[in-house]
Amino acid sequence: MVNPVRVLLVAACASGQGKTTVTAALARRLTRSGQRVRVFKTGPDFLDPLTLARASGAAVDTLDLWMVGEDECRRRLAKAAEQAEVILIEAVMGLYDGAPSSADLARRFGLPVLAVLDARAMAQTAGAVALGLRDYGPVQLAGVLANRVGSASHAAMVAESLRDIPLLGHLPAQAASLPERHLGLVSPDELADFDARLDALADSLVLDDAALAALPLVQFAPPAPQPQPRWLAGCRVAVARDAAFAFIYPANLDCLRALGAEVLEFSPLANQPLPAQANALYLPGGYPELHAATLSQAQCWQASVRAAHAAGLPIWAECGGMMALADAIETADGQQWSMAGLLPGIARMQTRLAGLGSQAWGTLRGHTFHYSQLALAPQACAHTVALRSGQPGEAVYRVGSLQASYFHAYFPSCPRSAAALFCQEPPAC
Known part of the structure; x- marks a missing residue:
């Protein structure tokens, strides 16, 4: 067993809720504070990992129970736990979408889930959404991060609606977001101010640092290594x-x-x-x-x-x-x-x-x-x-x-x- 590490699977009820933005902001915030952060992306994706790699300063690998396989996912998580204090995993689509889903990944490896809720057009209903995300599977819901929040009082209403689920933080609505095109986010190398945008997101993120520090640690037992024949030697x-x-x-x-x-x-x-x-x-x-x-x-x-x-x-x-x-x-x-x-x-x-x-x-x-x-x-x-x-x-x-x-x-x-x-x-x- 490798050393236990703090882990969050950043998920939502659907695409478009701000999972990548929140994961990138959180990775940049934690990295700037001196913590060693590794980030993964759930499911097939090429563009989100480019943004997350720029935010964390480290390459971003894929976790997927079908495409990557359970043993390889476990090996990659165990390797990351040897190198990092915090592991962030951005989910794909909605938490329960797909077969296997991000919820399946969370349950397979005992990953606490951070639910990102787009709160711009809701207040107390956020509690119903969060409870549904937690109990439908169920999953271990570590807390909620409210995205596109209009004010401190708006965040307070969201927090009050969550009952026994903690609001771990919120992100105010941003004047400048991460731009997209037909296949997803614009590549970081195409925007001269990309790092400035990430820093602005990290600065805007309002976090309950004490609650984050109190999250349970997760341990990963790496599978036995398998020898790899060198079929491409000389190629x-x-x-x-x-x-x-x-x-x-x-x-x-x-x-x-x-x-x-x-x-x-x-x-x-x-x-x-x-x-x-x-x-x-x-x-x-x-x-x-x-x-x-x-x-x-x-x-x-x-x-x-x-x-x-x-x-x-x-x-x-x-x-x-x-x-x-x-x-x-x-x-x-x-x-x-x-x-x-x-x-x-x-x-x-x-x-x-x-x-x-x-x-x-x-x-x-x-x-x-x-x-x-x-x-x-x-x-x-x-x-x-x-x-x-x-x-x-x-x-x-x-x-x-x-x-x-x-x-x-x-x-x-x-x-x-x-x-x-x-x-x-x-x-x-």
Whole structure:
């Protein structure tokens, strides 16, 4: 058993209540006070972890009982407890939404829950919502943090309504919030005043420090370590990393390294070619549609990826990475921008969500979340399977040594299958 640590699962009754804002403000506040803080995000997500990492000063990993697995979640929590005094875990959607849900995670590991309530249009009804969140599961509700509070008297009314549930703090309504776009929060690197906004949120947060300090400690027993075969020893994987290709789980890179691979990062947006020593390519998702004009002019990068494909280098491209290898991206204004042209088809942006949910491709688990469709695409060689319905999910395309899909794979869910994406001779079963 590792040392006990203070833990809060920051949850709400629905999306849009301010979970990320509150978690980021709390992480920044505690970090500035000198406490060692580690933050996790529940469920598949790329953008919230970027904000939470900036707020806490440490990389943010994913916790998900299905995609990550119970043993790996426990191992990551135990490792964080060795390094931190406080662990914050931002939940996903509503507390009981999904299967498994954030409430399932809380019960599995004995995590106290901090309920974030958007109080801007309610007062005493906050108590009914909090009681429902606590008792429906039930979960161990450590307290409530009221968000978008109008005044001290408003906060007092919320506190009075909670009966035996403590109000651990409140956050007044903010003049400047964390901006969003079609896939979620705007990346911290895109805003020059992002840290100033985080500091302002931390300064505005009104906390009951004594109640927070009195929260029960949680202990995690790490599972026995499992040896990892180095199936990618000698493999040098080029990984696109910039503002257009930022949707990548830190655990995916850790998995590649644990498999023996050397990770070589480069920037297509900067028109950098694949590193000459690379013998495999990984194009993660991101926002290529926001940088379509720049990518269409990146002739050096496009030529290098076409040469790699012609030479038979294994290529795995997911979501935005796949879009950048299509014939073109058609942006929301109807303009088409030429791309690398390895995968027939045009990635057309749309205003409606085109794919969402947890899925599996064979033994690899992951998710899909996108606002584009690949028109004029080739015939799929396979399909993922949707977790909830069991129905076919995203298409998987294969063109020579290229495999591509809207599916975002979580490599640690099956390291052997992840290794096979980057091997000319996949590891034997």
